[in-house]
Amino acid sequence: MQKHNFNAGPCVLPKQAIEAAIEAIRDFDNTGIGILEISHRTPGWERVMAEVEQLWRELLNIPDNYAVFFLGGGASTQFFEVPANLLKTKAAYLQTGVWAKKAAKEAKYYGEVEIVASSEDKTYSYIPKGYTIPTDADYFHITTNNTIYGTEIHEDIDSPITLVADMSSDIMSRPVDVTKYGMIYGGAQKNVGPAGVTFVIVRKDLIGSSERKLQTMVDYATHFPEEQRNHSMFNTPPVFPIFVMYQTLKWVKELGGVEAMYKRNVEKAELLYNEIDRNSMFVGTAAKEDRSLMNVCFVMAEGKEQYEAEFMEFAKSKGMVGIKGHRSVGGFRASIYNACPKESVEALVACMQEFENLHK
Ligand SMILES: *Cc1c(COP(=O)(O)O)cnc(C)c1O
Numbered sequence: 001m002q003k004h005n006f007n008a009g010p011c012v013l014p015k016q017a018i019e020a021a022i023e024a025i026r027d028f029d030n031t032g033i034g035i036l037e038i039s040h041r042t043p044g045w046e047r048v049m050a051e052v053e054q055l056w057r058e059l060l061n062i063p064d065n066y067a068v069f070f071l072g073g074g075a076s077t078q079f080f081e082v083p084a085n086l087l088k089t090k091a092a093y094l095q096t097g098v099w100a101k102k103a104a105k106e107a108k109y110y111g112e113v114e115i116v117a118s119s120e121d122k123t124y125s126y127i128p129k130g131y132t133i134p135t136d137a138d139y140f141h142i143t144t145n146n147t148i149y150g151t152e153i154h155e156d157i158d159s160p161i162t163l164v165a166d167m168s169s170d171i172m173s174r175p176v177d178v179t180k181y182g183m184i185y186g187g188a189q190k191n192v193g194p195a196g197v198t199f200v201i202v203r204k205d206l207i208g209s210s211e212r213k214l215q216t217m218v219d220y221a222t223h224f225p226e227e228q229r230n231h232s233m234f235n236t237p238p239v240f241p242i243f244v245m246y247q248t249l250k251w252v253k254e255l256g257g258v259e260a261m262y263k264r265n266v267e268k269a270e271l272l273y274n275e276i277d278r279n280s281m282f283v284g285t286a287a288k289e290d291r292s293l294m295n296v297c298f299v300m301a302e303g304k305e306q307y308e309a310e311f312m313e314f315a316k317s318k319g320m321v322g323i324k325g326h327r328s329v330g331g332f333r334a335s336i337y338n339a340c341p342k343e344s345v346e347a348l349v350a351c352m353q354e355f356e357n358l359h360k
Contacts, residue, residue: 009189024243029044049230056068079105092137126290149328207224217235281300315348
């Protein structure tokens with residue numbers, strides 16, 4: 001049976017990226033040696049590194065005054081590397097979920113943290129609005145897409161201070177104005193690749209701005225030496241995840257870039273949200289204006305709660321994979337990242353309709 005992968009992360013990747021990865025394991029760049037077995041100092045790999053940085057710059061319109069590099073450690077490591085590199089005295093955080101909360105917790109090791117607003121009161125089902133960004137903080141940290149709760153900040157915020165964004169789960173899903181951000185980071189495993197590589201985009205003048213003495217690996221300057229051609233190569237980079245990310249970004253480019261991704265994503269999300277709103281068995285959990293294009297959260301409607309386990313089984317029998325909601329929200333979550341085909345969303349919608357008909 002055909003499977004429809006709605007996993008929240010790691011998650012579905014473009015087929016052609018998987019095929020290219022399989023081939024590269026056998027033979028990388030016509031060297032007769034597999035990618036898992038080569039030195040990261042070979043010219044073929046250095047070319048991939050240069051091209052993947054170039055693809056990021058091209059797809060997101062990243063200006064030259066920004067550094068772009070790739071690390072290990074996941075977004076969670078950036079939770080402390082961001083304040084280590086950027087926080088002098090105080091940082092401001094928007095608390096839109098547990099990832100945002102975890103990020104703020106790490107910043108407290110480096111200075112004062114102000115939680116500007118939080119939506120914890122309603123299980124993070126909305127994005128707080130009408131808050132004031134303190135101008136005496138070194139930066140304002142946001143999480144643009146809240147993977148667990150299915151909420152998303154749809155616009156690039158105008159911030160009077162340096163804006164830092166965890167874009168782990170919506171990077172490359174829509175155009176962003178990079179110049180509005182001081183820094184953008186995230187784990188690759190939700191929209192741009194497999195687990196094991198973290199992307200960092202940071203305005204060059206911010207590197208070293210905390211004036212703190214840093215361990216070599218924590219210091220962003222280490223990973224983007226101006227004088228060197230090879231970035232992200234201070235130590236052995238996560239070669240294979242970077243290669244799959246490279247193939248994934250080539251796919252994004254071939255399909256027309258982030259504008260085209262955005263169009264596809266809006267279509268897919270509308271299909272699913274329309275069905276949730278129409279179907280008498282289900283109800284969405286996120287505030288409508290803040291609904292994520294990437295993670296669609298829904299639960300059984302009032303009075304239909306007893307059907308939850310049955311729908312899970314039914315959906316599974318139709319090939320749906322990974323639709324169980326996070327334990328803090330319950331119900332269901334369909335993650336419909338860039339590489340999730342529209343056919344999968346259509347199959348889920350059909351499955352929901354069929355389930356409703358069975359209980360009429
Ligand atoms: C998954 C996720 C993280 C954690 O990423 P890791 O790479 O596993 O550390 C952080 N922030 C957001 C928004 C996420 O979705």
